[in-house]
Amino acid sequence: MSRYPYTRLFLQSEHSIVIAGPHIQVLDTNTGDVLHSTGKCEEDQIAPGPIRCAALSDCGKYLATSGDDKKLKTWQVDDLKLLSSRVLPKKPTYINFANHKDILVADKFGDIFRYQLHPSSNESSSGCERDALSSHENPSGGELILGHASLLTTFLLTADGQYIVTADRDEHIRVSWYPQGYTIESYCLGHQKYVSALHIPSFSSRTLISGGGDSVLKLWDWMSGKLLRNIDVFSAVEPFIAVKAPKKKREWKNEDEDIEPFEGKRGRRKNKGKRKEKRSGNDGDAEESQNSAIPEGQPGEVSTEESEVVFVVHRIASILSPVPRIVFSVVGATAIFWFPMNDDSEACIQHEPFYKPIIDFTLEDNGSIWVLLDADRSSQGGWSSKGESDDSNLVEVRRWTLDNFTASDPPPLALALNSCTLPATQADLKVLDLYLDLLALPKHFEAEDRTQDLSEMGVDDVATADSGSNDGGITKRELGRLKHKQALRRLQEEVGRGASLDFEPLPTDSKRVKSGGRGDTLALGMDGA
Template sequence: MSVFPHTQLLFSASLAVVTSGPHIQILDSRTGDLITTTADRQGADKEALLKSGPIRLAAVDRSGKHLVTSGDDKQLKLWEIDGLKLLNERELPKKPTSLAFTRDGQTILSSDKFGDIFSYELHPAPQTAEQKKASLASHDNPSGGKLILGHTSFLTAFLLSFDEKFIITADRDEHIRVSWYPQGYTIENYCLGHEKFVSAVHIPEFSPAELVSGGGDPMLKIWDWMTGKVKREIPILHAVEPFIKVKPARRTPRRFEDGGGEENGDDDAKKKGRKGKARAKSASASLPADPSEEGGEAEASESGDAVLALRHIESLKPGVDESRHLIFSAVGATALFSCAYSDDAVHAFDFEKPVIDFTVSSDGLIWVCLDGQWGVDSADGTPVMVRVVRLSGDKLVEVSGNDVPPLLSSLNSKCLLPTTPAELKALDLFLPLSALPKNNDVEHDPMDREGFDNPGVSKKELGRLKSKKAVAAKVQSRPAGEGGRGARGAQYEESQVRARRCWCR
């Protein structure tokens, strides 16, 4: 029997919140007792849950009272954790890429694939009139969200500084930006130096002036984020690559699906009508959760090259580990990785199943969510979806014997919810492997100078590239040590780029 994997595990006070497909389950983190779940909803409530599809993002506020979730339906749902009561539901303008609460729990921040971050009040006021478009927004906001800032690229991650005076954002085009919060239009600095997408950022509690970033590059970078200077790098590719077992699914570039290039050769795909678009969408709308299900045909290239894409970076909280360690995971990798903050040695703990996500609890235990059914027949017994490790010296070791928390047993037994192979495939657990890297085919890469003569590259894309390069050149030419008000020239350039983009659309 197929079951949903646990895609996210969150701890708050004495409770554990776990998301599994479209469902939410609340457990007592000490005893493992199941307190409430959406899986037992009936009637219209059940129908609405299933219609929303799998939960992609979730966040819990510091008080442990509220949970916010979102999925493919672009609905921002606010839940009261006590009883899992749905308090309100708002439509987002585009699919979100990350969610977070502010420290006081009264504001929800959401980044999206169009490069914008909006803020939403915890309890929205009734709208009496249609909201005007934000002047720099790249799309309408149907729920009256307040625009904080915008990038000209797919936003992959963001976080607030501990004092919440700054917001740090990362995108698919190698940029890390430090902006004031909530006055996101004021750019304090850039952290430039990545050569591939940035997909994970983290500020350690033991070093709040430093930022750890990673993504598709073969190293972690540690920055002084107020000056934008790299302090050091930790090479990781040699340690991570052997454990990347999931290959990206083959995806056709969208411009060829829409008839943007001669190479397509499919007359049907060039049609502009609804039917033509529907055929193009259905051809690449979903990716197999396990490439082996498609007989290996879903791999990104003929060589089956592995793609490095970091998913999550954390550090152990002060008092748990005096030596200060970083913990990180990569999409499609079967191991969890650790390294001392002041050392370059990277250690791996192999679970032999792809790591979906991990969470560090207040007692220093590291809870790892796995795709326990990957590579095995669903009839091969009950899969193990969660395992717990801890740091011992410089390496990770599995918690065993009397040290195993009761919660672990519950997560691997009564919290497993039945599903179908079709619903499992729709989860797209490894979608970032295809969505984050730019087109692997250099011939069709709009960011490659030698590919500019390619008819598949539109004038719009060339214009965006020139604008991005102009912004980067402006920032790099700024005298060392300038920030805040001295960065307004770069801020003005970025706003002009966004204004041109809005005009083109």
């Protein structure tokens, strides 16, 4: 019988919480006894699909979860009682607590909404009222904090709770005031691909570490937006990437139509007019609309016969003692990586192998690392039943010594997690899709390479192409990305020379404000055209 792998672990001194597919388990940290499990709850309390996002409050008493059902559920950890269930406007991408009593939810349309821990009567009665600056209605009356014009991948609050740092799929990192998200403190600009992980070490509160699809991790002074350092990590990580993404091929004759892949050998053509009607009607996420498959042999056909390495940084954390070190994981990689955080020109990337793809990891204050593994994944990429793999442990624990992680006798909690697993069918595991980011975050593989080549064009060349007299076959989509990247480069140079970030919003009748007047839309084109 197959089993659910663990996707998230929250460690506490008394109670620890683990997420497995649609289920939540609360265990005694010292003995490993299972205290509560949604596997024994009523069906209406269990998510119809896997839990994608989860966060634990600072006090450790409340857990917030959400998934493909677009419902924000709040749980009381002591008895795993469901306190509330609220409908979200769009699919969530990240959840976190703020100020012990608020829940922040980022979604695929680039907005962050704030919800009270305990819903008030005003919140529940607000219905589907739409904020003037939000891109869509909110059925649960959440308060809009800020918005990007691209899918939000992650965010974090600074230790003092005064700033919120957000990252999106269009290479942007923004530092805004909290909760006045419309006030922007700085931009950290320089990534060439999506940003998927952020971290501010406790021992260096002014330093932000970011990673995503680029071959480097970037260190920033986030208050000023100044880039401090690049750490090249891809060369050290690539040999350990065991899970690869299907190679997508696309012709660029019909650049005005979006084609999205799905599991199969064909793609889906998204009708531009219908997509706009979907958004205006607020009937659901645009990506959920039903479309017919493209006939075989037409432009946009997706082939899964070939695969390629897609680099996605999953999580970044830090260890303070005895020497500050940065620890990070990569989607589909079979090792944990770290490097010392010092001023050396070249950081030495070290690794601890686990021989199975790593789903997530959690660091304890004493330096111990708990690693969640896709232990039942076979070498062919499928799933094997429990016990058929060489090492069937779903959780491995390593302890930090002087300069590396070493294995030791597993604590009772780890033994319990490896024995008290929850059964799953092959269909359940397919829906879980642990490596969804490998397909969802990259935009177009060939387009990214072509745009990078075009980025060497000069300003005069861009003007020529824009006037329509180009002979290089540059599409409107590629030209838009090129102009956007050049604008970011000029802004970064101005910031490096000490220029202030004074932006003026576009006029209200601008085409950029058609979707609802997004608060972050700037005249410079910061919306990721």
